[in-house]
Amino acid sequence: MTDTQLSPEGDSPPSSGRRPSKFRRLITPRTLGIGSAVAAGAAAVALVFATQTAVQATSSPEAPESTPIAADSTDEGAPEKAEEVAKPAAIAAAYDQLSGAEVEYVRFVGAQDPAFAAGVDLFGEPGLQFLSTDVADPQAYADGQRRLLSLYYDYGTNETVSMIVNVTTGAVEAVDRASGTQPAPTDAETARAWELLLDSESSQPIVDEFAALTGGSALTPASAEVLLTAHSFITDAGSFGAESCGVDRCVQLLAQIDGGAFLTTSTFVVNLSTRTVLTVS
Incomplete structure (x- = not known):
C-alpha cells in the first residue's frame, strides 16, 4: 500500500505525495446529497473530457485559474430534481469564474438529457451522481459562448461521465463517458x-x-x-x-x-x- 503506515495511536496524517481532498x-x-466540489484530480479529468471537435481560437486572453464548485443542495433539493431552474439573467463571459446560479442552471439542464436519467446514483436510484462543475476550456471554441463542464459518476456502469452545457444557448452539446477514471470523492x-x-x-x-x-x-x-x-x-x-x-x-x-x-x-x-x-x- 502507498498510504502512511499505522501508528499506535491510529492512522497518521496522509503524506504529501497522496493527499486526500479536504477536511x-x-x-x-x-443531507449531504449529491453536491460537492471535486479537487484538482477531477479538474485533470475534466481536461481530458473537454477535447471537443471545435475550432481553436487563433488568439485569446490568458484564462484565469478556475476552481470547480458546486451549488449548495441536498439530495431532496438538488437542481437535478427541480421542476424548473431559470437561466441566469446575465450570461458570464467565456473566461469568467463560476457562479452558483449558473451551476444550478447547468445541473438542471444536464438532468434533462436522456444520458442523465439512464444513469444510477450513489444510492442506487435513477440519475447520474453529480461530482462537480467547472468552466469548459474557452480556447477550444471560436464563438466566445459560455460553456460549463459537469462531471458525474454512473454507478450503473462504473463510468465517469462528462457533460458540456452551453449556458448561452441552454443546450447540452456533448456527453462523454470513460471507465477507469476516479475523480476525488x-x-x-x-x-x-x-x-x-x-x-x-x-x-x-x-x-x-x-x-x-x-x-x-x-x-x-x-x-x-x-x-x-x-x-x-x-x-x-x-x-x-x-x-x-x-x-x-x-x-x-x-x-x-x-x-x-x-x-x-x-x-x-x-x-x-x-x-x-x-x-x-
Whole structure:
C-alpha cells in the first residue's frame, strides 16, 4: 500500500505525495446529497473530457485559474430534481469564474438529457451522481459562448461521465463517458463510505478505539467529534485485497477525532459500487 503506515495511536496524517481532498465535518449522507466540489484530480479529468471537435481560437486572453464548485443542495433539493431552474439573467463571459446560479442552471439542464436519467446514483436510484462543475476550456471554441463542464459518476456502469452545457444557448452539446477514471470523492460519497464502514463487521476495532480515545463515547456515522477525509482508491502492485478498485468506485477514509488522534481506518477500503468493505494490505 502507498498510504502512511499505522501508528499506535491510529492512522497518521496522509503524506504529501497522496493527499486526500479536504477536511470536512461529517453530516448525514442524505443531507449531504449529491453536491460537492471535486479537487484538482477531477479538474485533470475534466481536461481530458473537454477535447471537443471545435475550432481553436487563433488568439485569446490568458484564462484565469478556475476552481470547480458546486451549488449548495441536498439530495431532496438538488437542481437535478427541480421542476424548473431559470437561466441566469446575465450570461458570464467565456473566461469568467463560476457562479452558483449558473451551476444550478447547468445541473438542471444536464438532468434533462436522456444520458442523465439512464444513469444510477450513489444510492442506487435513477440519475447520474453529480461530482462537480467547472468552466469548459474557452480556447477550444471560436464563438466566445459560455460553456460549463459537469462531471458525474454512473454507478450503473462504473463510468465517469462528462457533460458540456452551453449556458448561452441552454443546450447540452456533448456527453462523454470513460471507465477507469476516479475523480476525488464528494462529501456525499465520503459520508456514505463512512456509514458503510461503521455498518460492516470490520467496524468493531474502530468503535472500540473511538471509545477508548473519547472516554467511552459511542461511535455513529453522525458523531460530531469525527472529521473525515477521503480519497479515491485505485489498487496497485503493492496492494492486496481490493483488486477491483479502479474499475469499481472505491474510497479510503481517514478519520480524526476533534483535531487530535486518528482512528485506524487505512487498512480498509470501501467499495461504493458494490457497497462492501474490503481489507487491504
